[in-house]
Amino acid sequence: MRPFDYHRATSPAEATRLADQKGSAFIAGGTNLLDLMKLEVMAPDRLVDVSRVDADGMGGIEPQPDGGLRIGASVTNSALAADPLVRRQYPLLSRALLAGATAQLRNKATTGGNLLQRTRCYYFYDRDTPCNKRSPGSGCAAQKGVNRNHAIFGTSPACIATHPSDMAVALRALDARVELLSPRGKRRIVPLEGFHRLPGDSPHLETVLAPGELILAVHLPPPIGPRQIYRKVRDRASYAFALVSVAVVLRMEDGRISEAACAFGGVGTVPWRDPALEIFLKGEAASEALFDEAGRLLLRDARGQGGNDFKIPLLKRTLRAVLAEAMAERASNPAGGEA
Template structure:
């Protein structure tokens, strides 16, 4: 590792002040992603501000009927919480599908949302990567790109977003609460949090320097059935090739509401509301599910070795919708 300053913040004000007073400062909590990147010298923050002592580990009901999840709640505690299991099972399933038990015990809610891509080339300083070194090129384009994204890509970057939890959070319309160094507070939807790579793949979110996520807000539980399906190379501890988080409600024999989010295929946790709108009011059928997949995949671009993700997403979506609507797909 490259030398850095370390400060364990006693409270939120000290954390914000310490991050603001040093260029290149980073917050650290569980450290399950950042420390790996520092060891490889992919990231070299000049200061680490440890927020582990902050009072951000509660899961509380909100007045609106939802949940407020502290930024430092561990993935394990969030997945096991009775209210999450009962009211947001898609979130619990997604978290349990990600990483190992040891990592879930350490990783935090905010850290999971902000984890960086597992692109092989991003992790290897010996090869070009625009996300790591802007302007150096993208080694995945024309290279080994089996795990890369097919949605939301650009000529500068095709790295996929790795989080399972973020996919479930997006389908649930989660928002993140943040506080700026000035003390100003914000609430961002995940649509507003994440950025597409475009010409600046090194900038992954709309967070400002020194802005601290303090909580994640879930709205009241959605009606309908929920599920999360993850397709991966092995049964455990593998990132998604394709994943689908789905919520569908039915009235009589028609779909009355639908929410879908996708992992493994996008440069950010992916959602296509046009596909959801297409489903509403319709009788479920394989033909309808294929139309929804056509909508999601309309702008999909494969790069050779990851071409298989396009038909795989189609089949996985049909299976999820078939289960949620109790239709044989």
């Protein structure tokens, strides 16, 4: 690991001021960044620690007047998953968080850091191989290499790596927005939909964050429905990233879907969502034909890379199982306000 300066910020304004110079990086739980620094895949000169910043709501979970929630960027994954309001109103989020990593890691990992965690592509971590994300223009070893855990949606000739976060998949289905603070003191709110960039020909640019810009919080609107399921398929029951994951939020009225949001993990270069699928689901009742057509529609543009071809039928089967479970009569949660 290369030497670096370390500063602990006490407020968001101080953090952005300290980070407003080339070679600076924020550090929160450090569960991803420190691994990357040890491998010298990332080598910041200066770390600005924001893990203990509580000011401006960075350390809290606050109910909002519209019935939604503001989640501070320094809130740990454990605290967020265990929060009573999150468990009651956004069980999808709680389950996605608990499906990630291990208890020790979740105790350190934060909301902001989780959104910005880097891919788990093996070649990204191996400095002896070409990787456009780590070293722009060097090539992509995964295209003709081992690509079992890679993406089937949103890929480009430059990069086929997945976004690894479980939390971000749930947030995508819940229409989250990300609140940012610039070193000039300017605040802006970006929908999560536009926060992560597709790789295109510049996979090293992963988000729309400007240099020195800090994630202050994540905002959630009230959920569109009480039926919320997160299912993660992985190689081991814990300590493993998703091969595929499906997040579904539904509202049913008179046996038919009145609202639907579906997001997918382990399959996209960004947390994936498909508006055409959601439009198709609205007004439908549960049937084998519906589940078949939903899978066909979702996977219409999926592209396997060889080693990950199995994700196409696996995602189809997982979506079918999750939709069937979410639409079943017993899934109705009176506390969620469904008619």
